[in-house]
Amino acid sequence: MKVMDRRTLVARLREVVGAPHVLTRPEDLVVYEQDAFLVAHASPDIVVLPGAAAEVGTVIALARAAGVPVIARGAGTGLNGGSIPVAGGLMLVLTRMNRxxxxxxxxxxxxxxxxxxxxxxxxxxxxxxxxxxxxxxxxxxxxxxxxxxxxxxxxxxxxxxxxxxxxxxxxxxxxxxxxxxxxxxxxxxxxxxxxxxxxxxxxxxxxxxxxxxxxxxQAEAVRTLLAVFETIDDASQTVSEVIAAGIVPTAMEMIDAVVMRAVEAAIHAGYPADAGAVLLIEVEGHVQALPGLMERIAAVAKRHRPRVLRQANSARERELLWKGRKEGAGALGRLAPSYYLHDGVVPRTKLPEVMAKVAAIARTHGLVIGNLFHAGDGNLHPTILFDPRQPGMLARVVQAGEEILRACVAAGGSITGEHGVGIEKREYMRWLFTEADLQAMRRVKDAFDPTGLLNPGKLLPDVMSSGAQADVKSPAFSVRPRAGLWS
Amino acid sequence: METSVSSMHLPLQRTEPHGPVVPGLQIPELDQCVHCGLCLTQCPTYRVTRLETESPRGRIHLVRAAGEGRISTGERFAEHLNLCLMCRACETACPSGVKYGRIAEAAREVIGPPGSALSRAVARLAFTQLFPRLGRMRVLLRLLRFYQRSGLRAVARVLPRRLREMEALLPPVPARFFTPEAEVLPAIGTRRARVGLLNGCIMPLLFGDINAATVRVLRRNGCEVVIPKGQGCCGALNVHNGETTAAKAMAKRNIDAFLAAGVDAVIVNAAGCGATMKEYDHLLRGDPEYTEKAARFSALCRDASEFLADLGLTGPLGPVDMTVTYQDPCHLAHGQKVRAQPRQLLAAIPGLTLIEMEASDRCCGSAGIYNVTHPEMSRTLLDEKMTSIGRTGAEAVVAPNPGCMLQLRYGAQRAKAGTAVYHLMDLLDQAYQAAEDDAGRARA
Structure with a gap:
């Protein structure tokens, strides 16, 4: 039932949030077709930047009346394509509500x-x-x-x-x-x-x-250790054993040789570009407790032939080491025009095994995969570097990524640690959940959003048609046919 | 499999190309952006608007889309690209090393100078007929000086608001312009280097004292200073506003003048000029006759602070009792990555205390002619800057770039703050002068 045409909707929206905060021209909309997920994009039909909750309420009511999907977006740094309006629609950009x-x-x-x-x-x-x-x-x-x-x-x-x-x-x-x-x-x-x-x-x-x-x-004191290893395996073993020893650092991050090369070019954080992997291990707490804790961690690391174990000597040095870690993914643009950053989880005891599997998958597909991740959590971020203009490349990249996630699931892990599902992994949800599980989740969605207005095509896979295999092969991201008024 | 994946998520939702690809926007630097977004909050215009189109990542996306023929390069596209200050804070933030400045300059070459038809015509006239010809510039500034000193200024009160605001930005033209007494000025004491000095276009007319101070400081540091007569304006404003034809001619003229002078370094005391001159090699990359010469020239260019800090200050510095804060000019901090050296030099001045302000490397809103083309955004950024300066409690702000100095003086006047604005060379010159006065008194 079409109760409102586009022109009326836009006019009403302008009344609600003010004309400058309603964007409709292609030169304004096109930048909202993508977030930090590089593998897909789709442009919204209207972008609205509300200034208050009441405005959000009215905008959603209007969109509902017009039958137009509503997609919320923040800064657009998401890595699962969750803010990409696969079915078009109205995008609510919430960056102005920043008090x-x-x-x-x-x-x-x-x-x-x-x-x-x-x-x-x-x-x-x-x-x-x-x-x-x-x-x-x-x-x-x-x-x-x-x-x-x-x-x-x-x-x-x-x-x-x-x-x-x-x-x-x-x-x-x-x-x-x-x-x-x-x-x-x-x-x-x-x-x-x-x-x-x-x-x-x-x-x-x-x-x-x-x-x-x-x-x-804020903790009274913090110590940061850089542990340099010849191989990813040595670093992985160290992580598994630190956790097994009952030590819980506040952070335990791994960066491999591929990523280190990019990071060093960008930030000069003092990572050795020729090592196999480094661990960045941080502990926090009382001043007196930390040296002993660091000793225990170092003792574990020393069993795995570390090249160097070095503590940050100043706040500045610590900051630089963290800057290298935080900007690691962004720095990969130095190595390739595009990347696909994955987000799998494995039990920490399986880390060495799955990391070896990731390396094997890279070799099989002839791809370069960099790793920078939350090793202490067993939360992997294998990042596949590629040039999307090479024919057939995207298919290979998607295939390799899928094999990596399958390896995570096979090891008793999961398809996402922190990036979410979005459009990227909704088909993979079937690997973890039965159709009955998914059906329960769909009922939750229906209770909140009976007409499917909010961020359609995300998070949950579509209902299986009867007779279909529960274990769906790729392609992973299906994009729904465009709904709404202006298809 | 292969076809199914690509048909799944690439062409389906893409805005269909509406027109032909734009070869001028097929810029290799675009490939390096991986859309991580880490530049957003470092961009002054994103901070104010919170709009993706007014962010570096958004503008890169616009250029890419326009290059592919997916959006028009018309008025709206130009508005987004022109709201950019070209401060290049995003280049400092970018872990991938995207050279945003080059992308934006290429885009501006395609869209042409900003503003209304009239202001475009005026700007083009200035870029092609005024800046390259310093004689005309002198005449114009003399007229301006006459206007300011005669009673004519009263007439400005009847101008429309926009023009009145522009009029207020005009600095008082000093009584004297800078004219070096000779083309080559000897070093004081042992000669340590032979350096060229960019006299510039605005600097000798509006900031003649600073050029004179720079010459004195360099000479006191054992530099023989050459100010070649054949040099001219650096062409930075031309480059930033998409007027590259004139810019290339101006670059060649400077390259010829300074290479003929046989100097160890070309010293620049205006950050915007320095950043442009260090990139003459990029500007002239397609010109076989000048490729090598431009590379040699660009390698010689040094900001005055960079050069003096590396050389090491000599001679006694007297006290300058003052608390100052330091504004990093965008084209020094982001454009040339020069941050530590000016602070080192300030620390060397006895009696002077430096109090850092918050976000000292955020643009003050001057940005070449931006304060004239985009007065509203410019003033928003300036007011924020004056607040940061005010919080330090410093008596003065040091900003080694003429554009920033004009803007900050205007800001101090707007904020009714008594904050003085100095160039770094000013303060170094004062310190040397103070030492000399002390020595003179001691002798007496």
């Missing part, structure tokens, strides 16, 4: 709008000796709303937990346009844990307009 509404130092919590940049919250709470723990590689740019939508992780999540562990509550606009509050600052709110459900829902259940997060007290 920190409250920092309550005594209760150690903050209330923010979804467009607040992750690092700005830590910077603002540093005055009170506090920080916001989830620290994705994109934290200098990505928004807290986007982080919540994808349940983002980060290097220090090994000790502190992922985004979901830090969200206390939120205000969310439902597909009806109504505004709802879920969760509470209390530790154990009565009723369903709807905040828990909305974290990682990738904009498919509602649009988050306000978030209450936990802040942590």
């Amino acid at each position: 920190i509404l409250e920092i309550d130092a005594r209760s150690r919590l903050a209330v923010v709008e979804p467009g607040v940049v992750n690092i700005d919250l830590s910077a603002a709470s540093a005055r009170d000796g506090l920080f916001y723990a989830p620290d994705p590689g994109s934290q200098g740019v990505s928004t807290i709303g986007g982080n919540v939508g994808n349940n983002a992780g980060g290097p220090h999540c090994l000790a502190y937990g992922v985004t979901g562990n830090h969200v206390l509550g939120m205000e969310v606009v439902l597909s009806s346009g109504e505004i709802m509050t879920v969760g509470s600052p209390a530790v154990d709110a009565p009723g369903y844990d709807l905040a828990g459900l909305l974290v990682g829902s990738e904009g498919t259940l509602g649009v988050i307009t306000r978030i209450t997060v936990r802040l942590l007290r």
